[in-house]
Amino acid sequence: MHISFYKYQGAGNDFILIDNRAGTVKGLDKQSVAKICDRRFGIGGDGLMLLENEPGFDFKMVYYNADGNEGSMCGNGGRCIVAFAKHLGVITDTTKFLATDGVHHAKISETGNWVSLQMIDVATINKDGDAYVLNTGSPHYVALANNLEVKDVYNEGYAIRNNPTYKQDGINVNFVEKTDGGYFVRTFERGVENETYACGTGVTAVALAMAKHNHQTGAITTPVKVLGGDLNIRFDYDGSTFSNIFLEGPAELVFEGEIDI
Structure with a gap:
């Protein structure tokens, strides 16, 4: 055809x-x-x-x-x-x-x-050790990292995605580092089974997880830098539910x- x-x-x-x-x-x-x-x-x-x-x-x-x-x-x-x-x-x-x-x-x-x-509203964020686990339309694992620019995202992400907890259904693995203007994020994506230059549900998950991590509430805007450029996430958080979530970018x-x- x-x-x-x-x-x-x-x-x-x-x-x-x-x-x-x-x-x-x-x-x-x-x-x-x-x-x-x-x-x-x-x-x-x-x-x-x-x-x-x-x-x-x-x-x-x-x-x-x-x-x-x-x-x-x-x-x-x-x-x-x-x-x-x-x-x-x-x-x-x-x-x-x-x-x-x-x-x-x-x-x-x-x-x-x-x-x-x-994006869809999110009411539940779980913990796996120090990492955050949530679903923003796709399941995500969010882990804070240092020296993210040189991190072995493929091998570390692959290991988490294929560990006994997540292997059957898979999970997207996001590593995040605080920057002066927001956050830098790198993602290992299930289905691609490799690192991608950006992941929309992933940066959304990161923004929500970091708001919870930092005990932020109210109307929040989170700029995120990825390998492929810049994205923006804005949302409302009342301490229990994330709503009016918007993923913005080119x-x-x-x-x-x-x-x-």
Whole structure:
């Protein structure tokens, strides 16, 4: 099957997007998705998304991890698919769409490259030793670190993701270091099984965990630097529930083309 695709990136987190409103793409198997996402034998990406019709919503986001498995929510992917929907003329500046973790609202700038995406509310943060564990649409492990720039994120993240506690379902592992302007974050992502340049649900998890760690409440804005650039997370925290959570950052079209599936 010959289809058109679009390559987007959000702070270095890159994705292959396909307009599937006509329902042309059906039954993508794990091997096909993994090959398309392969950086040597395919287009290359941290994941693949289908934009589909959904009654009552502007569109539906169907997300696959780079390993070919259908994934949980991807924050930067969500921002990129909003930019894609604007590019297609599906939306203008605001949207309501459906993802695997529920309903999301988003706003995109007039230039189309800055997206503010509302994430799900979070009421539970657990501890695993000194680390924080929470779900922001995907499960995350957040650990404070020193000298993060030179940290062996792949091996340390791999070990945590595959330890007896998390091996079966997997978990995304985020290492965070305080900076003058906010936080620096590096993430080992399940499904990609490697470090990525950014992780949207990951930086969101970090921002919430650090607010709890620092006993902050009220309206909070947290700038985060990742390998691929800068992101911003803002939210309200009343001491028990995180609400009005927005993940903000760039989402840009890299190139488009055609491929046989």
